[in-house]
Amino acid sequence: MxxxxxxxxxxxxxxxxxxxxxxxxxxxxxxxxxxxxxxxxxxxxxxxxxxxxxxxxxxxxxxxxxxxxxxxxxxxxxxxxxxxxxxxxxxxxxxxxxxxxxxxxxxxxxxxxxxxxxxxxxxxxxxxxxxxxxxxxxxxxxxxxxxxxxxxxxxxxxxxxxxxxxxxxxxxxxxxxxxxxxxxxxxVDVDSYAPDPATPREDFFLLAGRLVPYKRPELAVRAATAAGVPLVVAGDGRARAECERVAGPTVRFLGRTTDAEQLDLYRRCRALLMPGVEDFGIVPVEAQATGAPVIAAGAGGALDTVLPGRTGALVPEGADGAVERWAQVLATFDADVDPAAVRAHAESFxxxxxxxxxxxxxxxxx
CATH class of the missing domain: 3.40.50.2000 (Glycogen Phosphorylase B;)
Known part of the structure; x- marks a missing residue:
């Protein structure tokens, strides 16, 4: 051979x-x-x-x-x-x-x-x-x-x-x-998710992707509502009705978005949220490729893709109190990270x- x-x-x-x-x-x-x-x-x-x-x-x-x-x-x-x-x-x-x-x-x-x-x-x-x-x-x-x-x-x-x-x-x-x-x-197609220094970060968190139960989108919605922070939800799926039911006035649903729209949201968001435990998770790496920090569940693939304090934060998993833990992180999150370092980390994927x-x-x- x-x-x-x-x-x-x-x-x-x-x-x-x-x-x-x-x-x-x-x-x-x-x-x-x-x-x-x-x-x-x-x-x-x-x-x-x-x-x-x-x-x-x-x-x-x-x-x-x-x-x-x-x-x-x-x-x-x-x-x-x-x-x-x-x-x-x-x-x-x-x-x-x-x-x-x-x-x-x-x-x-x-x-x-x-x-x-x-x-x-x-x-x-x-x-x-x-x-x-x-x-x-x-x-x-x-x-x-x-x-x-x-x-x-x-x-x-x-x-x-x-x-x-x-x-x-x-x-x-x-x-x-x-x-x-x-x-x-x-x-991960990091080349398609380049940062844009001319686009400033805005004061909203982003939840992007399919709204299906195992990704736990309602956890992010409940936490943002409890913390009183703005959350934009870009995506659709069978869990959307439940997410809308528990959403407060700071949560806005966009439905399905185009690739261009999602890129723009990555570039403008304060941070991307990943409440589900993924095998790997491509969306967080795409977001980091634009320089956006990520807040993710502290389990699964996020342990490989999110560097606490450098490219985002990990929320500890536990048997109860998940909404409270996430709400506390959202209410106190400091997005003072180096976008160039976040981008460099994404390029390793x-x-x-x-x-x-x-x-x-x-x-x-x-």
Missing amino acids: STASPSVALVHERFTDWAGSEMVVEQLAHEWPQALVHAPVVQAETVPAHLRPRLRPGRLSPLARPGGGYAHLLPLLPVAHARTRLPDVDVVVASHHAFATQVVHATDAPVVAYVHSPARWVWDREMRRGEVGGAAGEALLGAFSAAFRPADRRAAGRVHTLVANSSAVAERVERWWGRESVVVHPP SRARFRARMREVVTAVA
């Missing part, structure tokens, strides 16, 4: 929308321009045009519902990954957040798994609460999770090298799979750095 330029095949969970994990695959495809990209479910319209010619859809693709619906295919996805038809290559690189490590059963080549997280809903009961379908849906997902856990752990044990996208994910890999991993942070680190890992395996 060649150690200078190994041949690579790429595997991804599914292409039913375009978010952080898909951006990782895009950068992997950029680093290995000859690599084909395999996934059991592909809806090509969700993928940028430049990547579509390299997609190799699996047989389940025609069964996906319009708009990205794939939940009914859940029991079939592990088998589909295990039966992926792969070319003869030096290394297989799998982008994993649920079933992609099952591709170890489809190849004799060493597998490098980039782990966005072991499937949290498989291993953590709390992540199955509030499942669609109520108690029955939660029970079905729990039964599937219990049956799948041994296979999940076995496949992880056969992966040559596990790459975690944050220190928090590396800890889960060790706890749930019993494996060590190397941390390579995901790529660039796309180029990600590609270079992943090439080092894959070349070492080959």
Whole structure:
């Protein structure tokens, strides 16, 4: 096998929308321009045009519902990954957040798994609460999770090298799979989020992104209301109604925003808020790329991306009193940080750095 330029095949969970994990695959495809990209479910319209010619859809693709619906295919996805038809290559690189490590059963080549997280809903009961379908849906997902856990752990044990996208994910890999991993942070398009010295900071906090329960947007809304500080909410989702219900007069909802509008908000806000515990969290790095400080929950990916006192603040997690803790931080937050230092920190998560680190890992395996 060649150690200078190994041949690579790429595997991804599914292409039913375009978010952080898909951006990782895009950068992997950029680093290995000859690599084909395999996934059991592909809806090509969700993928940028430049990547579509390299997609190799699996047989389940025609069964996906319009708009990205794939939940009914859940029991079939592990088998589909295990039966992926792969070319003869030096290394297989799998982008994993649920079933992609099952591709170890489809190849004799060493597998490098980039782990966005072991499937949290498989291993953590709390992540199955509030499942669609109520108690029955939660029970079905729990039964599937219990049956799948041994296979999940076995496949992880056969992966040559596990790459975690944050220190928090590396800890889960060790706890749930019993494996060590190397941390390579995901790529962030920091070049598109440059600071603008001509745009002054204003006196409002910003909450940006999807308004979904696990991101805990209502915590930020309740805290801003309790502290009596201005909060702009840019985003939409099924948690919006609850956020609006608990919001006070200092909270303003913008709904979905364009990329240009979000960039402008990053440049003008006093600080970005990240109340949810993310595996990594791309939005805080985008904000820091503009020089904006970040106030985040002191857990998960924020432990890697936010430097207390230098690029923002971390709010301690606890069993109770979260609103009070956040309200106190918002009421007393001092945004006296060096925007250039904040920007420099964000640049350490660039796309180029990600590609270079992943090439080092894959070349070492080959």
